[in-house]
Amino acid sequence: MNSTSEIHDVIIVGAGPCGLAVASRIRENTPSAVFTDEEHQRYHWIKKHTGKMNLVQAGRTKKNGVRAEKWNRGQRTCPCKDETSPESSRRGSTDSTSSVPSLASDSSTSSNTSISTLVLDGTGDQWMQRWNNAFRTLEIKQLRSPMFFHVDPGDRDGMLAYTQEVGREEDLWEISGCVGKEMSKHKKKKRRQSGKPQTLGVEIDERDRKDYFSPSTDLFADYCASIIDRYDLNEPGQILKQEVTDITHGYLPDNLDVAAPNSKVFTLTTSTGQKFYSRAVVLAMGAGGAGIQKIFPWKPSNATEGAEACCHSMEIKTFPSPNVRSKIQQRRETNVVVVGGGLSSAQIVDMAVRKGVTKVWFLMRSEYKVKHFDLSLPWMGKYKNWEKAAFWSADTDEERLEMIKSARNGGSITPRYTRIVKQHVAHHRASIHTRTEITSHDYDPETQTWTLTTDPPIPNLPPIDYIYFATGARSDVREMPLLSNINDQYPIEVIEGLPCLTDDLMWREDVPLYITGRLGGLRLGPGAPNLEGARLGAERIAWSLEEILEKDRGIGDQCEGFCGLGNRYASLVGDGEDDS
Structure with a gap:
């Protein structure tokens, strides 16, 4: 079927970690957020050995064993109800001396395929493509996350x-x-x-x-690949390389060759002019997604002004730049400036030195901050639930925003990269300048170098061959072109660029447009831009989708599987005999 003539249940915009988290969560019948780990593993063990092992139910007086009921994956993917009875199954428990295998790569894990999903991504037609390319370009070997x-x-x-x-x-x-x-x-x-x-x-x-x-x-890439394989998320046509440029929500015209439902649907228009339709939309774009504004101290508009002698860290295609690489090959002196105070800036400094740059000048506006994670440790350690409770119990979104700012506190660098950068400083290959800003800049097209003035002045600062701006990005839903119509038709409150979403991460109660990741920060907390935020956001979205899709096309029973609702012990029921 032509993708433009089908109304999908969910369209996910973005094939990065947030998009992958949502897609896999929709297809998980027993999410660990609902089941305890023990219950979760036990269910999969029973499913894997269904029909092969005799499971004795505790509390029964009968001597005969009870075989685990095998449920039909093709008709219904809900382990929380008994297919053989119209009533909810009675609760039972099982015991076994056999060891419970790990679930990390269990190929028998069931997935809910009743939900029609499509993923649109401007980078490519593979999961995590932008993410993997960025790590490969900067030669990053280790994740910061635990x-x-x-x-x-x-x-x-x-x-x-x-x-x-x-x-x-x-x-x-x-x-x-x-x-x-x-x-x-x-x-x-x-x-x-x-x-x-x-x-x-x-x-x-x-x-x-x-x-x-x-x-x-x-390792992380391979683990994500195993998740993609487990939930059958690599089917042909599941991800399309399409950059979404506009999203509208309303009734479809009668003259369209689309079987429009009796409710509003989303129309997503891409840069190629194609249109896609869905009942719900999930915006799962990362920092490099469409509409995210990269922060520049200044941005040259053409080659004469130096556009080819500087770039944002999110725009690096090759490293080092052709001009710097040529000078290195000729054994000429090279000087590079890196602006920023986060981990990416330190990684660029390290890579520039390793690639042969004579000296790297590391400039940051604030103090040099050392942190294991981009969140403060109280949000990571044994008291993190207290921090999260305080965040969710805050009276206003303004108060939550201040808590986010306090927890993240700008860019920071890990202890490991701090040692690496200081080793380069000790060998006179790098120089760190805190609380320093560039006050003037002049580019010479003939020499292809910059002349910079800083405050405070850096003594004997030579002509600079290239500048990397590792200065982050700004997220503002009011400035995202693809949300222009949504902002006009369905305005909501926005605080410093962050939308005041519902608790389910939905734009409004009547607009099932979900936003996860960085832009969901006022609901997810300081960890929203991280992998933790991706998983937490996916959990909230999955629960809400059950209600939205049930209202729209009556699939509530099927949703019970991917939302993890119902009696969580029902999957352990035997042959349905009365155990009272």
Whole structure:
């Protein structure tokens, strides 16, 4: 069927981590957020061995064993109801001495395929394409996030289990210095007086040590590939390389060759002029998505002004630039400026030195901040539930925004990259300049170099061959062209660019446009731009989709599977005999 003549249940805009989290969550029948890990693993064990093992129900007086009921995947993918009875199944429990296998790569995991989904992405027709390209370009070998930050809806510890199953423990990097005994108040006071970074203080319980490793980028990519395979998300035509330029919501004209329902639908128009229709839309765009405004101290408009001698860190295609590479090959002196205070800026500094740049000048407006994560440790450690509760209980969105700013506190660099950058400084290959801004800039097209003036002045600053702006991006729903019509037709309150969504991450109660990731920050919290936010956002969206799609086309029974609703013990029921 031509994709432009079908009304999909859900269209996901963006094939990055947030989009993958939503797509996989929709197809997960027993999400770990609803089932405990023990219940979750037990259900899959029973499903895997259905019809093969005799399971004895506790509390029965009968001696005969009860075989697990096998449910029909083709007709209904809901483990929470008994197909053989119109009533809800009675609760039962089972016991077995057999070991419960890990679920990280369980190929028997069922998926709900009754929901018609389509993914549109401006980068390519593969999951995580922009994400993987960015890590490959910057030669980043390690994620900043800990092991429990991932997009797998089935198991909170899924990445750790996957790593152990495939025998790739060597691909784990310990995040040292954040796990162990709590630092005493006396030591904290001495650290403050000495001027040492406070973020290096230990705030995470020793019992959580196994969680505080970060995966290599290759391991994370392979784990995501296993999730894609598990939920059959790599079917041909599932993802289309289409950049969405406009979204509208309303009734379709009668002259269209589309079987329009008796309710409003979304029309998504792409840069090629194609139109796609859906009952619900999920915006899951990352920092590099369409409509996200990159931040520049200044931006040259043409080659004469230096447009080819600088770029944003999100726009790097090759590294180093052709001009710098040519000079390095000729063994000539090269100088590069990196502007920014986050982890990306430190990674660019390191890569420039490794590629042969003579010296890198590292400029940042604020102080040099050292943090394990881009969130403060209280949001990561054993008291994070208290922090999240305080956030969700805040009286106003303005108060939540201040909590987000406090928790993230601008760009920061990990202890590991801090050591790397300082080694380059010690070898006179890099120079760090905090609280420094570029006050004037002049580009010479003949020499292809910049002459910069800074405040405070940097002594003997030579002509600069290239400038990298690792200065982040600004997200404002009011400035996104694809939301222009939505903003006009269905206005909502916006605070500093962040939309005041419903608790389900929906634009309005009457507009099933869901927004996850960074733009969902006022509902998801400071972790919204991270992998944790992707998984949490997907959970909320999946629950809301059940209601939306049930109202629209009456698939409530099927939604019970992907939303994880109903009696969570019903999947353990045997042959339906009365056990009263």
